[in-house]
Amino acid sequence: MFIEIDKGVDIVGDIHACFDEWKQMLDQLGYQKNEQGLYVHPEGRKIVSLGDVMSRGPKSIETMEFFLNHQHLMYMVDSNHGWKIARWLDGRKVQLKHGDEKVEEEFIEFERKQGREKTIQLKKQLRDLLMNAPSHYILTEKGQPKVVCVHAGIREEFIGKESEKIKNFCRYGDVAGVDERGKPIRRDWYKQYKGKLLIIWGHDPKPEPLIVNNTINIDQGVVFGGKLTAYRYPEKEFVFVQAKKDYAGVKDNPLNKKE
Numbered sequence: 697m698f699i700e701i702d703k704g705v706d707i708v709g710d711i712h713a714c715f716d717e718w719k720q721m722l723d724q725l726g727y728q729k730n731e732q733g734l735y736v737h738p739e740g741r742k743i744v745s746l747g748d749v750m751s752r753g754p755k756s757i758e759t760m761e762f763f764l765n766h767q768h769l770m771y772m773v774d775s776n777h778g779w780k781i782a783r784w785l786d787g788r789k790v791q792l793k794h795g796d797e798k799v800e801e802e803f804i805e806f807e808r809k810q811g812r813e814k815t816i817q818l819k820k821q822l823r824d825l826l827m828n829a830p831s832h833y834i835l836t837e838k839g840q841p842k843v844v845c846v847h848a849g850i851r852e853e854f855i856g857k858e859s860e861k862i863k864n865f866c867r868y869g870d871v872a873g874v875d876e877r878g879k880p881i882r883r884d885w886y887k888q889y890k891g892k893l894l895i896i897w898g899h900d901p902k903p904e905p906l907i908v909n910n911t912i913n914i915d916q917g918v919v920f921g922g923k924l925t926a927y928r929y930p931e932k933e934f935v936f937v938q939a940k941k942d943y944a945g946v947k948d949n950p951l952n953k954k955e
């Protein structure tokens with residue numbers, strides 16, 4: 697759960713299968729391909745993903761495979777779509793909706809082209825990757841905690857701990873049931889946060905990075921036609937990649953939501 701910041705960390709918000717924008721982000725952050733065709737940073741930087749790397753967008757498998765092949769420099773926290781897909785890959789009965797059905801469509805196509813054996817193997821590898829993702833990561837400087845990376849939210853007393861309750865909170869945020877249309881009612885946990893550690897989170901798309909107390913939301917809704925955001929630490933800089941289009945095409949685009 698601890699990552700030493702060392703040469704620097706690039707924290708990236710929800711990619712949601714926007715693989716083209718993700719590759720552009722890697723270029724902008726200065727990552728380069730080595731002789732094996734794998735990305736590395738010349739200064740030895742690392743990447744932490746805030747989860748929800750798949751679903752809704754066009755290239756879930758490619759994005760997940762990228763994480764699988766780059767475990768030498770990438771970390772990923774648990775997330776709501778990640779957890780749903782992990783259970784689906786595990787063969788459990790889950791209802792695929794809110795863009796998760798696109799992952800299944802991609803796998804049907806993958807199996808048609810690559811065959812059953814390869815598909816089973818990839819599904820197992822991705823299942824393991826997603827199932828083993830921790831609820832949050834703590835970035836440390838010479839062993840001292842500085843930054844918490846989490847998908848949907850966290851409370852100060854949960855930091856550094858792990859339990860079913862904590863996993864749920866980090867995956868979905870502070871959810872107070874569902875409204876009459878079946879949408880989760882989200883409580884804004886960050887408005888109550890009073891901790892010293894900087895919390896970087898995603899999940900809830902905002903048009904611009906939202907800085908409240910000691911928290912920063914870096915999900916700028918790339919899959920909804922917004923932008924992909926990375927936050928560089930210790931530089932404390934934002935890097936953006938504009939979406940090529942609105943991939944999700946939902947009627948109630950969350951980027952239009954009034955605060």
Ligand SMILES: [Mn+2]
Pocket residue numbers: 748775776777847848898899900
């Ligand atoms: Mn999410």
